[in-house]
Amino acid sequence: MSEQVSWVPEGLDTGKPSAARLYDYLLGGGHNFAADRMLGEKFLQAQPNARTIARLNRAFLRRAVLFMMDNGIRQFLDLGSGIPTVGNVHEIAQKADPEAHVVYVDFEEVAVAHSQLILEGDPRAEIVQEDMTKPDAVLEAARESGLIDFTQPVGVLAVGVFHFVPPEADPSAIVAAYRDAVPQGSYLAFSQFTQDLQPEEMAGIVEVMKKSQNPMFPRTMSEVEGLFGGFELVEPGIVPLPLWRPEATNTDDPDKAGICAAVGRKI
Template sequence: MELANWVPDDVDTGLPSAARLYDYLLGGGHNFAGDRALGEQFLKAQPNARAIARLNRAFLRRAVLFMIDNGIRQFLDLGSGIPTVGNVHEVARRAAPESRVVYVDFEDIAVAHSRMMLADDPLATIVQQDLTEPEVVLEAALGTGLVDRAEPLGVLAVGVFHFVPPERHPEAVVAAYRDAVVPGSHLALSQFTADLQPVEMAGIVEVMKKSMNPMFPRTLAEITGLFAGFDVVEPGVVPLPLWRPEGLSDDDPAKAGILGGVGRKR
């Protein structure tokens, strides 16, 4: 899909973005030539990239349904990206129609398309903010009227924290969201790691230096550390195919590329 009437006039569509790259890897149509070119380089570095994107999307679905089963009815989706099939509000509403969702992203095209898609939805919206500024994000989310600070909140950081550089102190960012929500709130988080397929991951890091979103993989210990203050539910922080799979799968956990888990605030 090239320039459309929902693309802001001042957006440089020639500069690839992580949101549109992810859309391309998922088989979506909200990406441009530069994103697709970067995507092909990404696939050369990591031939399993389309499967990894699919696994991440499937983890999001299972995490949302797990939260629904545990009483969560409001969600904050950090770094939500391009709205492709299987968005949080779609997944949540099938299980609990009253679910409310606030998406968060700073990428202009992701925000513009989300606003168009959600224009007539009273229970879902998007705010254009930087997820590494939790106080600003939470204020904007509360301002939508869709988040009640007195109720448990499902915070989703799925496939996004590998774009947060060390100097932005990702552990402090997560801690700020944790401290702002009531006990019983949940965190779902997944991110790329070099613990699995380190050669391929090094190639991905080099590829993403050509985009507006460089990548910072983390170790299992570092990712587990982001859940400080949460009780991590079984099976813990694991390669995504191993997180509460539904039925049999042919996906090799050693090639998953991403680790993830879900925690509950004490």
Template sequence: MAERLSWVPDEVDTGLPSAARLYDYLLGGGHNFAADRELAEKFLLAQPNARTIARLNRAFLRRAVLHLVDAGVRQFLDLGSGIPTVGNVHEIAHRAAPGSRVVYVDYEDVAVAHSRMLLAEDDRSTILQEDMTDPDAVLAGVRATGLIDFAEPIGVLAVGVFHFVPPDRDPAGVVAAYRDAVPPGSFLALSQFTSDLQPEEMSGVVAVMRDSANPMYPRTHAEISALFEGLDLVEPGVVPLPLWRPEEGALEEDSERAGIFAGVGRKA
């Protein structure tokens, strides 16, 4: 029998797993269902380091947001933001720079419903229910919120989401649309799964996710680097997650096991 909780929208099929809720489970969150946990366990069999990778990806998000704050960015567009758990963009940005504004974007019903509850009394943050691969709709919605000033630098975040964008949706074109919409001084922070680091495990993950609502499309280092076309890569470039500006004193993870490349680019 499918689970039904008070915070779950009526239209959500809790028996159909989603990548957002799988990620929530891997991070230790509580907004996932039996079907998500079942899929996650298969994911873990294919990639035993999945929980570590999820944690490293979340840590990259934090470091990237703080880097952008240090660079003077005070407004953020988080694409494919997922289910809010501790350490979300608005929490990081508001703590580092009070007054920062954040617009989240996701199309998954539970992610959107829970985000709306979390942000109900936050007049500096909101969420749009849109597909990030439709930049025109997303950007129109962002402008309508009144939170983002397109005359000032914007931090565009696409952390752990582009491996769900199939080649026929033109991922490079999607990124380019956001890049072209933001002013000079804006940044793109992006991370995505690759087969370059752990090809056998990644092949298993692709097989596990193939028949889910969110198939995965790992990309090579060259393909991920190409998503930053038209931007100046911030040092150290596109690297395994734990190697992107690690915090002083952080334990050095095995970069070959990171599973994901990450990078940040600046629009000149």
């Protein structure tokens, strides 16, 4: 039975779980439905640390944005941005510089609808409904927004989304298309699930997600490094989430992080 909520886009089948709403559920958000919560519980059975991993991934996003801000980036392209929650990119960036621009990209209907609501009245941030695996369409929409000047360095964010890109979609070519669209001095922040961390739990997650709209494709850290062609990895390179430029209070176990992360500068 479908749930009727005021922020649900017309015609949305709430009986089909989505990765964006699953992530929202794991983060403790309220923009998810019974089907998403059911999938989330199965996800938690396979990976009991999933809520902590979601939190760590969100924390990496914040640190990566602030790192880029410290290095002169004032415009961001957030691929697969998901359902807005505490600590959105425009909030982080505009707190550091009110003139910072952000273009969010997602195709999930609830993510887009809720993003439109929270971005209303902010002329420096916009959501475009496009599939991040189709860079030409995404880049055209970003240009049309008027918020991204592709002659100036851009912070490209692909945080916790590429594990939904199958090998046959050629993730290397997708990343390369975004790399080629931005000038030298731009940055890429990237994180995704890896079988190098907790392989047994990762195999369980893959099985759970096979039954969803968004199957999962973990990659080794070596494979992730291969996606950074044309980028120079900044220290500390490709590491488990808690080890990427941790704050002084960090006490999280990197062996249970599930996701590896890195930031690279276009050379």
